Amino acid sequence: MTPAVEFANVSRHFGPVKAVDGVDLTIVEGSFFAMLGPSGSGKTTCLRLISGFEKPTTGAIRIFGEDVSATPPHLRNVNTVFQDYALFPHMNVRDNVAYGLMVKGMGRARRHARAEEMLALVKLEGYGDRKPAQLSGGQRQRVALARALVNEPRVLLLDEPLGALDLKLREAMQDELKALQHKLGLTFVFVTHDQHEALSMADHLAVFNEGRIAQIGTPQDIYDRPATRFVADFVGSSNVLPPELTRALGGPAQWASLRPEATRLAQTGPVSGTVIALRYLGAGTRVVIRAGETEIAALVPAGQPVPPEGTTTAIAFDRNALHLMGTD
Amino acid sequence: MTPAVEFANVSRHFGPVKAVDGVDLTIVEGSFFAMLGPSGSGKTTCLRLISGFEKPTTGAIRIFGEDVSATPPHLRNVNTVFQDYALFPHMNVRDNVAYGLMVKGMGRARRHARAEEMLALVKLEGYGDRKPAQLSGGQRQRVALARALVNEPRVLLLDEPLGALDLKLREAMQDELKALQHKLGLTFVFVTHDQHEALSMADHLAVFNEGRIAQIGTPQDIYDRPATRFVADFVGSSNVLPPELTRALGGPAQWASLRPEATRLAQTGPVSGTVIALRYLGAGTRVVIRAGETEIAALVPAGQPVPPEGTTTAIAFDRNALHLMGTD
Amino acid sequence: MLSDRPSLLLKITAIGGLLFLHLPILFIFLYAFTTEERTYQFPPPGLTLKWFAVAWNRADIWPPLYLSLKVAAIATVLAMILGTLAAAAMSRARFFGRDQLSLLIILPIALPGVITGMSLRSAFGIMDIPFSTWTIVLGHATFCIVIVYNNAVARMRRLSGGIMEASADLGANAFQTFRHVLLPNLGSALLAGGMLAFALSFDEVIVTTFTAGQQSTLPIWMLNELVRPRQRPVTNVVAIVVFAATFLPILIAYYLTRGGSETAGMGK
Amino acid sequence: QVTAIGAPEGQVNIVAWPGYIERGETMKEFDWVTKFEESSGCKVNVKTANTSDEMVALMNEGGFDLVTASGDASLRLVAGDRVQPINIDLIPSWSTVDDRLKNAPWHTVKGVHYGVPYMWGPNVLMYNTNVFPEPPTSWNVVFEEMTLPDGKSNKGRVQAYDGPIHVADAAQYLMFHRPELGITSPYELNEDQYKAALDLLRQQRNLVSRYWHDAFIQMDDFKNEGVVASGSWPFQVNLLKSEGQPVASVIPQEGATGWADTTMMHVNAANPNCAYLWMEHTLSSNLQSDLAVWFGANPSVPAACTDGRGMATAETCTANGMDDFEKIRFWTTPVSNCSQGDGACVPYYRWVSDYIGVIGGR
Amino acid sequence: MTVTAILPAKGLADRLTGTFWRRPGLLLLLLIAPPLLWLGVVYLGSLAALLLQSFYSIDEFSGVVKEEFTLKTYAELFRAQNLDIIIRTVVMAAAVTLACAILAFPIAYYAARYAKGPWKAAFYLGVMLPLWSSYLVKVYAWKLILAKEGVLTWAASGTGTGFLIDGILTIPGLEGSSLSTSPFGTFLVFVYIWLPYMILPMQAALERVPTSMLEASADLGATRGQTFRTVILPLALPGVIAGSIFTFSLTLGDYIIPQIVGNSSRFIGLAVYQLQGTAGNIPLAAAFAVVPIVIMLIYLTLAKRAGAFDAL
Numbered sequence A, B: 001m002t003p004a005v006e007f008a009n010v011s012r013h014f015g016p017v018k019a020v021d022g023v024d025l026t027i028v029e030g031s032f033f034a035m036l037g038p039s040g041s042g043k044t045t046c047l048r049l050i051s052g053f054e055k056p057t058t059g060a061i062r063i064f065g066e067d068v069s070a071t072p073p074h075l076r077n078v079n080t081v082f083q084d085y086a087l088f089p090h091m092n093v094r095d096n097v098a099y100g101l102m103v104k105g106m107g108r109a110r111r112h113a114r115a116e117e118m119l120a121l122v123k124l125e126g127y128g129d130r131k132p133a134q135l136s137g138g139q140r141q142r143v144a145l146a147r148a149l150v151n152e153p154r155v156l157l158l159d160e161p162l163g164a165l166d167l168k169l170r171e172a173m174q175d176e177l178k179a180l181q182h183k184l185g186l187t188f189v190f191v192t193h194d195q196h197e198a199l200s201m202a203d204h205l206a207v208f209n210e211g212r213i214a215q216i217g218t219p220q221d222i223y224d225r226p227a228t229r230f231v232a233d234f235v236g237s238s239n240v241l242p243p244e245l246t247r248a249l250g251g252p253a254q255w256a257s258l259r260p261e262a263t264r265l266a267q268t269g270p271v272s273g274t275v276i277a278l279r280y281l282g283a284g285t286r287v288v289i290r291a292g293e294t295e296i297a298a299l300v301p302a303g304q305p306v307p308p309e310g311t312t313t314a315i316a317f318d319r320n321a322l323h324l325m326g327t328d
Numbered sequence C: 001m002l003s004d005r006p007s008l009l010l011k012i013t014a015i016g017g018l019l020f021l022h023l024p025i026l027f028i029f030l031y032a033f034t035t036e037e038r039t040y041q042f043p044p045p046g047l048t049l050k051w052f053a054v055a056w057n058r059a060d061i062w063p064p065l066y067l068s069l070k071v072a073a074i075a076t077v078l079a080m081i082l083g084t085l086a087a088a089a090m091s092r093a094r095f096f097g098r099d100q101l102s103l104l105i106i107l108p109i110a111l112p113g114v115i116t117g118m119s120l121r122s123a124f125g126i127m128d129i130p131f132s133t134w135t136i137v138l139g140h141a142t143f144c145i146v147i148v149y150n151n152a153v154a155r156m157r158r159l160s161g162g163i164m165e166a167s168a169d170l171g172a173n174a175f176q177t178f179r180h181v182l183l184p185n186l187g188s189a190l191l192a193g194g195m196l197a198f199a200l201s202f203d204e205v206i207v208t209t210f211t212a213g214q215q216s217t218l219p220i221w222m223l224n225e226l227v228r229p230r231q232r233p234v235t236n237v238v239a240i241v242v243f244a245a246t247f248l249p250i251l252i253a254y255y256l257t258r259g260g261s262e263t264a265g266m267g268k
Numbered sequence D: 001q002v003t004a005i006g007a008p009e010g011q012v013n014i015v016a017w018p019g020y021i022e023r024g025e026t027m028k029e030f031d032w033v034t035k036f037e038e039s040s041g042c043k044v045n046v047k048t049a050n051t052s053d054e055m056v057a058l059m060n061e062g063g064f065d066l067v068t069a070s071g072d073a074s075l076r077l078v079a080g081d082r083v084q085p086i087n088i089d090l091i092p093s094w095s096t097v098d099d100r101l102k103n104a105p106w107h108t109v110k111g112v113h114y115g116v117p118y119m120w121g122p123n124v125l126m127y128n129t130n131v132f133p134e135p136p137t138s139w140n141v142v143f144e145e146m147t148l149p150d151g152k153s154n155k156g157r158v159q160a161y162d163g164p165i166h167v168a169d170a171a172q173y174l175m176f177h178r179p180e181l182g183i184t185s186p187y188e189l190n191e192d193q194y195k196a197a198l199d200l201l202r203q204q205r206n207l208v209s210r211y212w213h214d215a216f217i218q219m220d221d222f223k224n225e226g227v228v229a230s231g232s233w234p235f236q237v238n239l240l241k242s243e244g245q246p247v248a249s250v251i252p253q254e255g256a257t258g259w260a261d262t263t264m265m266h267v268n269a270a271n272p273n274c275a276y277l278w279m280e281h282t283l284s285s286n287l288q289s290d291l292a293v294w295f296g297a298n299p300s301v302p303a304a305c306t307d308g309r310g311m312a313t314a315e316t317c318t319a320n321g322m323d324d325f326e327k328i329r330f331w332t333t334p335v336s337n338c339s340q341g342d343g344a345c346v347p348y349y350r351w352v353s354d355y356i357g358v359i360g361g362r
Numbered sequence E: 001m002t003v004t005a006i007l008p009a010k011g012l013a014d015r016l017t018g019t020f021w022r023r024p025g026l027l028l029l030l031l032i033a034p035p036l037l038w039l040g041v042v043y044l045g046s047l048a049a050l051l052l053q054s055f056y057s058i059d060e061f062s063g064v065v066k067e068e069f070t071l072k073t074y075a076e077l078f079r080a081q082n083l084d085i086i087i088r089t090v091v092m093a094a095a096v097t098l099a100c101a102i103l104a105f106p107i108a109y110y111a112a113r114y115a116k117g118p119w120k121a122a123f124y125l126g127v128m129l130p131l132w133s134s135y136l137v138k139v140y141a142w143k144l145i146l147a148k149e150g151v152l153t154w155a156a157s158g159t160g161t162g163f164l165i166d167g168i169l170t171i172p173g174l175e176g177s178s179l180s181t182s183p184f185g186t187f188l189v190f191v192y193i194w195l196p197y198m199i200l201p202m203q204a205a206l207e208r209v210p211t212s213m214l215e216a217s218a219d220l221g222a223t224r225g226q227t228f229r230t231v232i233l234p235l236a237l238p239g240v241i242a243g244s245i246f247t248f249s250l251t252l253g254d255y256i257i258p259q260i261v262g263n264s265s266r267f268i269g270l271a272v273y274q275l276q277g278t279a280g281n282i283p284l285a286a287a288f289a290v291v292p293i294v295i296m297l298i299y300l301t302l303a304k305r306a307g308a309f310d311a312l
């Protein structure tokens, strides 16, 4: 099977800024692929390389096996849901959704019918006559989605589509998007800087750092087995242990990661420290312990006793939860 | 001890809009008080009533026991960190921070020295000469904080100060703010619509709904014992059970809430349903089960088997985790 | 906001300033009705409506009026095309010479009109171009470009840049994007800019005296009338009619661009 | 030079002083254009100019056929090759022209005629009759600070002409009052004489609140600005009188400068035939007669005063100074090579810039 | 699925779009060329023609321009009476600009901060209508208002405030027999005519000052006056500068107003106009014209640094 999108050593430099730098990437058709990374790490640029709004400085991009280096955006069978939705403010919702069909020359009646279908798909029947300004954030997001889907793209790009929504709405939309992707069987390429979002939605994800891919894999891979300190630090709320501490805890003298959920408190143990912060999370309490230079977070499940701040405690952990990493 | 801020039956109406409606509130000195609620529920208006940018339509506000109905904003010993920071773009960071001292007539040398102290407090030594435009979001937030703190207010108001920051930075700033409040012993009144933020930072919190306070209490109170369905729904990712289901699970025929972490999967049980969604959260997997009309989420800790989508499963729970609510 | 009430001093100075702006206009109105026809005496000796009829019947008003309308119309259209193109180019990514270009566009209004006029006249002289409607248009279009440009650039700045990309992303080619997305969104700003440019051109006298040769636009006709009074109230009648005629376009321009800051009026 | 008059081109473009070419728009009775247009088929387009300098500039710019140039402009036009010689054989009425004007030096160079005399007249002193029950006898009312008959100072209540040629008025005043300067002609001043004239003008600057350069604005100022005395043209005097304003004019004891205007033809005149027809028309005695009355000037055709074809009578002509020809010192362009010797006199371009300086208070 | 990744180009428009995409410079060139040609050739070309003329001289007797390169004309420009004109004009322009800024501020501030709904429209119209009503007729109306026997005197004698006018007219430098012949009258009319050009950019700049900034200032203990001085004024500065570009440049170049109101002293605009129009001394006129060009270029450079262009 040809992959939906392939990057072969793709770079995009803006003057001295290496926005994307030597990226190799394969996105399997039908998958939900997330790009995760801190601000400025090159995620948006990658997406724009796929849609054609940026051209690679070097390297080749193939979409379903075809090289697209000479194809302008409007001839790529790829559609985008923009971060700010970029709805046309002068058109009503129906015309927004039907836009792709209109520019292809489809008649008014047919394209309006299709637009209504799409609006039904995103649960916005009856909103066709409104202007975008009359919609809430979540509704706009769904219009943007419908507008992109009406073209029947084989790859749908989504650039932080949920960034502007509040938490409650964001969670609801995450579920909807995931369900839709499932239903339509499309390839989704999803950009976010929200770790939880990436982990919970993607089949595969790439973690970006300074224009390069730090790690690529399934969410479980990345959460449980971060390849580098950067990934461990960025993705989970993992504890990153320096070599001394790893050794003290019984491992080799290497950097390692340890998830807070796998970290427990104990009366005694090889490593102990002072409780410096407590955070009630509802589902439990996060206890931050300072051991020497290192801060280690442990999760005390709801209902178990929480040591007060300032006290000294030791930590224990599931041995197999300790994950050794490269030095990068 | 006189409370820092007291609202006695305070309302603020804008024409027909009851932005704040009969609110009674007491904020203890030295506490970290959060106001949580959906958009438009009156949180900002409450804050502006304290700072003096709005006047109550009815009711009285006391700050440290003194009625402030005739005190203009610039004479209230209360300072605000604005949502958009509202830094003065034409002044450098040092002058921004020293502004409050300047308008009080303090000499240049002294106020600059004080400003540098404040910048040190928020870990921005050496940034005094930059213009706000040359700072990152997190840095700006800290400048806004330093600028408010330099006046040594007895109450610091913060209106969604972290809303514009990305998740990683937000979490870091949450810790910093909390530490600072601890260190200075000030009263913080913090507005947010982010449940996690409110729960993890506040000593006490008020949940607003349509201009009224739906519940007020400690985070634990509110998370574990939501007073109304609205609170349960808004605050936790609690499962809200209708009376039939509560009865089926062995309780009285009343609305109840049940936290996902307290919900387990079982082979058999009084209530069962189909698995309709799985969400990997790193620390575990969230399983959503549909039982009749109701969707119930359960948390399967990492390492335990997760039922695939579409299968049927029953649910079990810690009996004392079931919390009965009012009908509101 | 509690203190969000203007102080009395501010109110008085603001309203006083506005009245100051309208004081002479009051007299223009008053003297359109005076019975005295050569020099204005104050207070006017008597009031009459006859000047409106006289103005209507004065054959020498119509050719300058027609010329002014024609010049303003052509200059506006040219300025709209050139101004929009310049705005479109400037709203794109930075390019070499961008700052210089923005300076160049602003120059015709930042430099006094007498300079623009003189320069054009020198150039016409050197190149042996005879005066015609087009020499007037040339001058007017030059300083109208910036008006349209300012309106268009302000709107483009406000337009979320995404919608042009969204259009391409959905399969529209550059022309379709222009037609279906850019134009409708820019339309009202262009219209507002166009109306302001028209009004500016219609009232221009400084540059025109240099580029008109022996032709007479309405303001030049007025200048001659005012200097050599012959039924002087007629000029006031004409001024009132123009005043009334511009009222509506200005109001429309205001509503079209409301919320933006792009209606700022521009220089002569 | 044109040798024969062909078919009229349909129009003629003329630069003229205000009030010189009337088509009945200001006052119905004064119209010497409409009939000409009808009979000749030449439409008359007039561009008025307020100063001689402006006329020269307009002619340099081109696009005109004719100009009514005063003596201080005519020779400049000839020297600059802006005007062409006139074939007087093509102008039948040439013979009726006043003999004193036929070969006047301001339009005849080396025996070649460069134009047809049009009008001439003095620059009079206009005054307010309420303020001056008796006509002032001297130009000192506009040159020296003094108390006027109404008991108030003349400061701020007099005007002067806003053109460099006004230096000649000052020189003429000095010629009378300071004979020791030895001024023989107000247009031929050596450095010392020139300096004395400028000093007088600087003194005058303190009295004058605004210089006049537009006939109609001067009329405004007499009505609205409280101006009571000024050098002026009979034209303004007549118009103001006709409106019932309390003004009159006089030629004071020092005499007056004056103008003698010539209709001259542009070298590149596009409408030579109409131009010749117009020049012939300007000499018709009824035009000359009406214009003399209208402008308060003297016709260049003496018959116009007496043949009764126009409004002028012998009395009008006498009142306008027809017999004072010798007393009037006509505008001519000051040049450096003058009767005091080559390079002895201050040339016109210095008059121009120095007069700007005087008005600017320097 | 049968759809491919690349859609076929269907017509010329598609292919052109592709070309533009592959060569973005080409599109930019197409966009920029017409305005650049117009402004570059027509406008800059004319300015160059003007500059060129300033290096010619004039034959003093015939008034014909001698087309030979010389600096004589510039030497003439630096004669005392011409320097007077330049200084007088620049002082006037500066005074007018200052007065416009002071007068415009309350109007712009009120319109930007307090006027809402229909009031806002009223303010807008109130500023725009005088701007677009015939400039000439307004100037003549002022002549009438300021004349010795005009409206102001009439009103002043009616209210017994005539001494005010007389007082102004005795201030050295502002003498005249009436306001209409005094430099103060010229100043007043300039201020009046250019005032809207100051109000509009100022208002736009003030509207961009976020309310939260003012609240922050009050919150930090500043009184209204302090907020005004330390926050509003500096933030409105680009608008003031933008407005001052207009008022300054317009005053530098106007020749109608000093001709009609004032004491006949020349200003640069009037000098240029008369030198080229009535005196036909085009080289000197051109040299005079270079003065405002130089002044404005310096001014614009400074203004650009202050970020005033965005406020235009």
Ligand SMILES: Nc1ncnc2c1ncn2[C@@H]1O[C@H](COP(=O)(O)OP(=O)(O)OP(=O)(O)O)[C@@H](O)[C@H]1O
Residues within 6 Å of the ligand: A014, A017, A018, A019, A020, A037, A038, A039, A040, A041, A042, A043, A044, A045, A046, A193
């Ligand atoms: N057109 C451009 N010109 C210059 N630099 C650019 C351009 N576009 C992006 N960059 C730079 O490239 C880098 C990567 O930008 P990109 O937008 O891809 O980041 P991102 O990962 O999407 O970040 P965010 O999460 O903030 O959206 C940044 O340093 C950015 O400043």
Ligand SMILES: Nc1ncnc2c1ncn2[C@@H]1O[C@H](COP(=O)(O)OP(=O)(O)OP(=O)(O)O)[C@@H](O)[C@H]1O
Residues within 6 Å of the ligand: B014, B017, B018, B019, B020, B037, B038, B039, B040, B041, B042, B043, B044, B045, B046, B193
């Ligand atoms: N000045 C005002 N005039 C009219 N209505 C107002 C005004 N200020 C606030 N409101 C209304 O009062 C209600 C409460 O507003 P408020 O800003 O306090 O909400 P909030 O809880 O801060 O919401 P958000 O989370 O969106 O900031 C809203 O319906 C709002 O529209």
Ligand SMILES: [Mg+2]
Residues within 6 Å of the ligand: A043, A044, A045
């Ligand atoms: Mg991005």
Ligand SMILES: [Mg+2]
Residues within 6 Å of the ligand: B043, B044, B045
């Ligand atoms: Mg709020």
